[in-house]
Structures are given as C-alpha cells and as structure tokens.
Amino acid sequence: MTQNTFVRLLRYTLDHRPILTRAVILLLLATAADVVGPLLIKHFIDGYLIPNHWSAPDIGLMLVAYLTAAILAASLSYRQTILWNQIAQNVVRTLRHQIFARVVSLPLRRFDYTPTGSLISRITNDTESVKELFVGVLGIYIQNSVRVLGIFIAMAVLDWRLMLVCLLFLPAVITVMIAYRRLSTPVFQKARELLSDINARMNEMIQGVAVIQLFRQQQFFARHYSDTVQAHFKTRRRTMQMDALLLRPMVDMLQLLTLAGLLYLFGINHLESTGAVIEVGVIYAFLNYLGRFSEPLIEMTQRLNLFQQAMVSAQRVFHWIDEKPETHTETQSNPIEPKPADIRFDHVQFSYDGIKPVLKNVSFHINSGEFIGIVGHTGSGKSTIASLLLRFYQPDQGHIQLGEQNLANLSHETLRREFAIVQQDSFVLAASVADNIDIGRNLPRTEIEAAARATGFHQHIEQLPQGYDTILDEQGRSLSVGQRQLLSLTRALAGKPKILVLDEATANVDSATEAQIQQSLLQLKGDITLVVIAHRLSTITQADSILVMHQGEIVQVGGHRALLGVEGLYRHLYQLQVGG
Ligand SMILES: Nc1ncnc2c1ncn2[C@@H]1O[C@H](COP(=O)(O)OP(=O)(O)O)[C@@H](O)[C@H]1O
Ligand SMILES: [Mg+2]
Known part of the structure; x- marks a missing residue:
C-alpha cells in the first residue's frame, strides 16, 4: 500500500x-x-x-x-x-x-x-x-x-582499500537508523496526536467562548488546555532526547570505530613499508570525508517519521x-420541449441515512406553467423535495417524471438548463452587478437587463453609482439583504429556466422586497413552472395550488382560500402567522 x-x-x-x-x-x-x-x-x-x-x-x-x-x-x-x-x-x-x-x-x-x-x-x-x-x-x-x-x-x-573499510560503516549505520525508527515512531505518533488535540481544544474554546464565559468556566478550560500543551511539550522533549542521546552518539561512535580501522591500516602499511605507503594527504582526505558522513545520515534518519506521516x-x-464521480445514465439526443414540462412525483420515498425516512410515499403533479406553493413546519421535508427535484439526490423508491422523461435519465446539461433554484442565503461575488447576475455564462447584457426588470432589481441597480458596472464587495455589504435576494432571483431567471424553485427565498427579506418578489412570481406564472417553498405564507397565497407537508407526507392540497376554509394544518399555520 x-x-x-x-x-x-x-x-x-x-x-x-x-x-x-x-x-x-x-x-x-x-x-x-x-x-x-x-x-x-x-x-x-x-x-x-x-x-x-x-x-x-x-x-x-x-x-x-x-x-x-x-x-x-x-x-x-x-x-x-x-x-x-x-x-x-x-x-x-x-x-x-x-x-x-x-x-x-x-x-x-x-x-x-x-x-x-x-x-x-x-x-x-x-x-x-x-x-x-x-x-x-x-x-x-x-x-x-x-x-x-x-x-x-x-x-x-x-x-579503494580504505574505501572498503569505510563501507563497513554503512550497514552499521543503517542498523542504527532502523532501531531508532522502531523506538521513536510511537513517541512521534504520540506527539502528533497531542498536537491535533491542542488544535481541537483551541477550536472548541474559540467556538464556545460565549458559553464558556457565561458559565464562568474560563479557568477550567484554560487548565485543560495547558495540560494538553504540557503533555505535548514533554513528548517533544523525549523525541529530542532520543536524538541527542541515542542517534548522534551511536553514529559518532561508529564513525570513531571506522576511524580507528583506518588508522590501523595506515599504521600497518607504514610498519610493513611494502612500497605502497599511504600518503598523509590521503589520510587527511579520508578523515575529512568520514566527517561528512554522519550529518546526512542523521538527517535522513530523523526524517523517516516525516516520511510516514x-x-x-x-x-x-x-x-x-x-x-x-456522480454517475448518470446519460441519454443521448434529448431535445427539450419549448414549453416547460409537467412534473410528477410518483410514490417517492427518500432517506438521507437509509434509516430515518424523510419523504414517505410522496405523490403530486404540477402542470406546465403552474405556480405551486409548499408549506409545512421546519423539518417536514420541503427542502428535500427541492433537492430531489434538482436531482441533488435520487429517490430511494418511486420516481420523478419531467414530462415523458424520468428525471434520472436526463443529461446533466439539460437538467441544469431546465431548473434554477433560489435559496435562503444569497451569495455575492466581488465583481460588477452584471457579472454577479451572469456568473460566467456570458449572457448578453440585454438578457441580464430583461431578467433584472422582471424581478424589479433593475430599479435598485439604477440607484447604484455605476449602475450595472458597479463593483460589489464579496460580503455584499453594498446591497441590503432584500437586494441580495433580488440579485439571486435575477441570476436564476437570467438563465431562462423552465422550472424555478424558490426555497424559503423570502424568509429573511423585508416586506417591500417580499411584495416585489410576489409580484414577479405572478408575472412569471404561466411561462415558467414555479415551485415556491415558503415559510411566509403571504408569498404563496396567489399560488395555483399549495402542498402542505407534515413529517415527510403531503397532508393537504389546495388553493389558499379552499385550505383556509377547512380545519387542518394550513389554517393552523396561517393563524399562527397572522396571530403572531
Ligand atoms: N443532508 C442531510 N442529511 C441528513 N439529514 C437531513 C439532511 N437534510 C435534511 N435532513 C433531515 O431531513 C428532514 C427534512 O429536512 P428538510 O427537507 O430540510 O426540511 P424542511 O426544508 O421542511 O425544513 C429533517 O429531519 C432533517 O433533519
Ligand atoms: Mg428547508
């Protein structure tokens, strides 16, 4: 491995x-x-x-x-x-x-x-x-x-004879290297674990600083932290001791032994005087070379741990x-109809973890160009419906039809062209307003403007110093929350989707913006299929039909007036909002 x-x-x-x-x-x-x-x-x-x-x-x-x-x-x-x-x-x-x-x-x-x-x-x-x-x-x-x-x-x-003597030095050093590694690996391992503990603790403390202060637990946490730091320090000191007491002395000793061997040979040669006397310069050079060995070898030994890590x-x-990667059965030649297709959820079941069912047997039908609202308590499965519709996930059972096609068989491109989604949080790039709407699609300016007019964002853009060319900062501080949401909606519409999904897109905006969005939706109705998940019921009172979700099931379906007229979850939710 x-x-x-x-x-x-x-x-x-x-x-x-x-x-x-x-x-x-x-x-x-x-x-x-x-x-x-x-x-x-x-x-x-x-x-x-x-x-x-x-x-x-x-x-x-x-x-x-x-x-x-x-x-x-x-x-x-x-x-x-x-x-x-x-x-x-x-x-x-x-x-x-x-x-x-x-x-x-x-x-x-x-x-x-x-x-x-x-x-x-x-x-x-x-x-x-x-x-x-x-x-x-x-x-x-x-x-x-x-x-x-x-x-x-x-x-x-x-x-070459003296070289052979020095060569004997190598296997001995390699043995030392292996032994050192055996001994030091657990210590290094420990040091590493402690270091990641230190990081985790620090993280924990910074994230929970408010709670820690609230409960006056600063000292307790500080003590914990310093204990970990102390343990790490001790472990690191041990690794250094190992280097200083074990690795270096061993290598130095081996070097001395080799040196002794060299000098011995030198002496023998000199005594016997067999013609081939070793010159002083040679001895000098050998001593010098020998001295250059240990540093590289020690360095290599010390880095073995780094290597493992x-x-x-x-x-x-x-x-x-x-x-x-995500795999889909890409069907070739898949011409899309000019009209938005109708959507059919057919006995759809879904779970994120394979244990807890999130959608239980959900079936509904949305006609082409219809405006559908989806409401329900938090966690009832509304966003999950949106995710399945955009094929971020696939149903465990049942299927989703887009016109004649099973959603699962659509090509990635078709899918991304047909659908657009606006979520609760908007994101703004550090770029011009126009580029923020375009986000790399190279749409003509006319289309960008048309989309901005359709959402009412155009009026806001006109107020900006350089209009469409005004540079926005990344956090979008130059735009209000409502304007940011209008930007998201414009961005979604600029791609001319056939189906537009809004997931709590009006949850954080002011009522003026909400009214603006409501009006745009009404104008889009008929041309684009609208699936609008709303926490604020006012956003969807004009919908053709409203699906009321409860614990992964659709419990009521109907128009706003009809649903208000009957006792049920919708009326309950409505009263909660009007009353509260
Ligand atoms: N990515 C996820 N992984 C695991 N569980 C999730 C995930 N997203 C949502 N859930 C769970 O699925 C249920 C439905 O969530 P969701 O569809 O987001 O509800 P809603 O949008 O109606 O508030 C919730 O119980 C939620 O905790
Ligand atoms: Mg949601």
Whole structure:
C-alpha cells in the first residue's frame, strides 16, 4: 500500500521531466564540486607541502580551483533545491486540481457525513504534507544519498582499500537508523496526536467562548488546555532526547570505530613499508570525508517519521482522487420541449441515512406553467423535495417524471438548463452587478437587463453609482439583504429556466422586497413552472395550488382560500402567522 502510494507520487514528477532532468544534472555537478575539495587539499599536501615544493603558480591555481569548487557547490545545490521545490509545487497543484475536480462532481450524498470543515482541512493539510514529503523528505534523501555516493567514489579514487573499510560503516549505520525508527515512531505518533488535540481544544474554546464565559468556566478550560500543551511539550522533549542521546552518539561512535580501522591500516602499511605507503594527504582526505558522513545520515534518519506521516496524507489524497464521480445514465439526443414540462412525483420515498425516512410515499403533479406553493413546519421535508427535484439526490423508491422523461435519465446539461433554484442565503461575488447576475455564462447584457426588470432589481441597480458596472464587495455589504435576494432571483431567471424553485427565498427579506418578489412570481406564472417553498405564507397565497407537508407526507392540497376554509394544518399555520 505504502509502496504503491510512493510509486504513484513519484510518477507525478515525470510530468515535469525537463525540470527534473535539470535538477538531477545540477545535483550531480553540485556533489562533484562538493567532494573535489578534499581531493585538491590532498594533492597540495602530498605534492607540495610534504616534498617542500613551493611552486607559487601551481598553488595559486589550486587555491582558485578550491574556492571555485566551494562556491559552485553552494550555488549549484541552491539552484537544485529551488528546482526541486518547483517540481513539488507543481505536483501539489496537480493533486489539488484533481481532488477539486473530483470533489465537485461527487454525489451530494457523500457530504452528508463529511463536515465541510474537515474536508477543506484535509485537502489543504494533506496536499501540504505531500509537498513536505517532496521537499523535506524525498529532496533530502536524494541529495544525501547522492552525496554519500559521491564521497565513496572520491574515496575509491584515492584508495579503494580504505574505501572498503569505510563501507563497513554503512550497514552499521543503517542498523542504527532502523532501531531508532522502531523506538521513536510511537513517541512521534504520540506527539502528533497531542498536537491535533491542542488544535481541537483551541477550536472548541474559540467556538464556545460565549458559553464558556457565561458559565464562568474560563479557568477550567484554560487548565485543560495547558495540560494538553504540557503533555505535548514533554513528548517533544523525549523525541529530542532520543536524538541527542541515542542517534548522534551511536553514529559518532561508529564513525570513531571506522576511524580507528583506518588508522590501523595506515599504521600497518607504514610498519610493513611494502612500497605502497599511504600518503598523509590521503589520510587527511579520508578523515575529512568520514566527517561528512554522519550529518546526512542523521538527517535522513530523523526524517523517516516525516516520511510516514506524509505517506498517510498521500494515501488520503489518493483516496479522494479515486472516488467515483456522480454517475448518470446519460441519454443521448434529448431535445427539450419549448414549453416547460409537467412534473410528477410518483410514490417517492427518500432517506438521507437509509434509516430515518424523510419523504414517505410522496405523490403530486404540477402542470406546465403552474405556480405551486409548499408549506409545512421546519423539518417536514420541503427542502428535500427541492433537492430531489434538482436531482441533488435520487429517490430511494418511486420516481420523478419531467414530462415523458424520468428525471434520472436526463443529461446533466439539460437538467441544469431546465431548473434554477433560489435559496435562503444569497451569495455575492466581488465583481460588477452584471457579472454577479451572469456568473460566467456570458449572457448578453440585454438578457441580464430583461431578467433584472422582471424581478424589479433593475430599479435598485439604477440607484447604484455605476449602475450595472458597479463593483460589489464579496460580503455584499453594498446591497441590503432584500437586494441580495433580488440579485439571486435575477441570476436564476437570467438563465431562462423552465422550472424555478424558490426555497424559503423570502424568509429573511423585508416586506417591500417580499411584495416585489410576489409580484414577479405572478408575472412569471404561466411561462415558467414555479415551485415556491415558503415559510411566509403571504408569498404563496396567489399560488395555483399549495402542498402542505407534515413529517415527510403531503397532508393537504389546495388553493389558499379552499385550505383556509377547512380545519387542518394550513389554517393552523396561517393563524399562527397572522396571530403572531
Ligand atoms: N443532508 C442531510 N442529511 C441528513 N439529514 C437531513 C439532511 N437534510 C435534511 N435532513 C433531515 O431531513 C428532514 C427534512 O429536512 P428538510 O427537507 O430540510 O426540511 P424542511 O426544508 O421542511 O425544513 C429533517 O429531519 C432533517 O433533519
Ligand atoms: Mg428547508
């Protein structure tokens, strides 16, 4: 599993082959420049210092070469890091695109049990942690491995026997690395859990700050919080102790052992004087190289934990990307009738969680161009009817017909063209009024204006400093709540839908706006099928027919006057509003 995820992640870098190639070349050059320094010094010691041969031009040349190599090593490795970061950013961007594309096409059902906040934090945190994997783990691993390899090559060039001695050092270090990982993983795990506890607590406190203060529980919560923080601190300290007391001393000791081995060989060679005497410069270079080993290896060991953590994130990211999108049996060639089709709910049953029925056996018929009102207590299932009508969800049993077609068989495009919905909350983009109505559909200005006239929003727009070109701010502060709702209605109408659904669209608006909306609805009646869910009964008194919902069932159907004339839920609701 982990391996698959890893390979799959690496494959993403192949999309950036040109950068990748440059990064690899730079890395090789940087490493070469890095390991060449001790070689030059060895040359200086053995060729000039010991033989007491002071040739100014040669030495000057070596000095220049040494400095150049040092500068090159630093600048090339810097460039290489930048390139690698670039690859990481690109990969993360691709991943985010892919997740986003997947998430927006997921069936809405998928979100019933995933809180939006957790979804957002997952997408940002997990992809961020994948970037960390590329930059902080993979980048370092590749760099350090190449560096260690480069050192060995340089050693082999100097003296392959001594190189072999140093090679013995590696398996020992790897054993230490594995042992360290075994010991430290649970501690790191604990630290991570505590950190997420800290975040959760903080979140809780900020959200509940009013309640906490109301009940004078500040101290209690503060104590809880500081306990968690303290625990996290202790755990983190343990991880640092492990680094300081275990990892470093072990690696240092191994290094010393290797050094002893080297010196021993050096001594034997010297005593036996078998011709092949090891030069002082070689020893110098070996000591220098040996000293360069431990840092990269320790760094790699410490990052193993990061690696595990990032792999978990990557798995979650791929989990999202692999989810099945909303599937519909798309029927080809599906010419839509010029008149709005009639709507038929036929014994529709529906539940969000598969346990609690929300709609129980709902049947009704709406003629083309009719104005239908839906009323009922909160939770009676009104919005659910709207959601099924817009196919955000599919019925568990029964079916919904649009004209001759089963709603389930309509193409996505047809569906979105035929229907429009206005909900209780409006959203406003930081853009001009016209763009806010258009929202990317590229409608001609005449159609935008026609829609605004139909809803009465036009008069309001004329009052604005630049009319249709006035830029609104994102929170829509430049518009009143009522005007924002008129904007939503205009936006919906501008797409020339055949069926317009209003879900509590008048719940928060002032009575002037409500009257305005009522009037627009009356004018639209006949041309567009209107399904108006209303908490304020005044909005739907003019409807051709009103469905009264109670606990997932339609309990009454009829016109306003007829329903008022009989004892029942409608009259009850009406009296509540008039009386209250
Ligand atoms: N996304 C959802 N997931 C689970 N239950 C839901 C969801 N939306 C609504 N419900 C439940 O379905 C019932 C009907 O809700 P709804 O159709 O929104 O009622 P209304 O619009 O009449 O107030 C309620 O009990 C509500 O708690
Ligand atoms: Mg509702």
